[in-house]
Amino acid sequence: MARDDGSTGSRERILAAAAAMLAEDLTARLSVRAVAARAGVSTGSLRFHFPTQRALQDAVLARIYDHVFPDDPIHDRSLPARDRLVNCLRQVLAPTGVGKQAREAWGKAYQMFIAPEPTEEVRAAYLALEREGGRRVEYWLTVLADEGAIPREDHARRVRFLLTLLQGLSVERALPAEDSILRSETETLYTAVDCVLDAPHT
Structure with missing residues (x-):
């Protein structure tokens, strides 16, 4: 043996x-x-x-994560930084779908992380997912910082902002919408990315 x-x-x-x-x-x-x-x-x-x-x-x-998103659009230098970051954020939202698919995804998330008692196992599983999401967003921002698109600094606040935005948009995909959810979502993503890229160094 x-x-x-x-x-x-x-x-x-x-x-x-x-x-x-x-x-x-x-x-x-x-x-x-x-x-x-x-x-x-x-x-x-x-x-x-x-x-x-x-x-x-x-x-x-x-x-x-690397298996789900093998071709990271942050490296597509044929596009401006803002478009690449928006495309990256769209990839995160894509698996949730829209309408029925999004409602089913949020139903599963509710059953896994909200409905049960917050045991150490439930907490550890959720925080691990959150850390991985944060790791990927921080990587994107680091790539853009290396290119000079944003200042080189601790990206913790930008990461938290973008993760919170993604959570909100994924919930919005599951809720009834009056207009085209994807059109309004695109406007929101670009507004958020512009805030991140144009944020002054503090």
């Missing part, structure tokens, strides 16, 4: 096992024992690759 020596293969098996567990139950607590057993590796190997539960959860969510 081959010794589990912390190879790249064992890291991939760990991530695949954790992703499968989250696919089955988004609130699943990625415990060392459970993930190691699912991956067929030792707990020591898992700890070698992921010293903390948060490190494991962040890594698997990053992997899931």
Whole structure:
């Protein structure tokens, strides 16, 4: 039997096992024992690759995000910075759909994170998703800062603003609308992105 020596293969098996567990139950607590057993590796190997539960959860969510959005539009230099950032934000909203699909998505979110008691498992699952969303938005802003489109600084306030905007727009997609929701959503996204790009350095 081959010794589990912390190879790249064992890291991939760990991530695949954790992703499968989250696919089955988004609130699943990625415990060392459970993930190691699912991956067929030792707990020591898992700890070698992921010293903390948060490190494991962040890594698997990053992997899931990269799989869902393989072609990040922030790198499309043929478009201005504002268009690229709007396109990135649209990608986040796209999976929620509009109308019935958005209502179903919010129904699932309600059942997972709002209806149940806020146990440590529920809280950890939600905060992990929030961290991953923040990580991606911060990455986009860092790319734009490297290009000189926004100041190089801590982007925490901009990230929080854009995440709050996305939450609101995703709820709006599930609510009855008088006008074209996608047209008004585009106007809102451009207004928000213009605020982020034009914000003075403070």
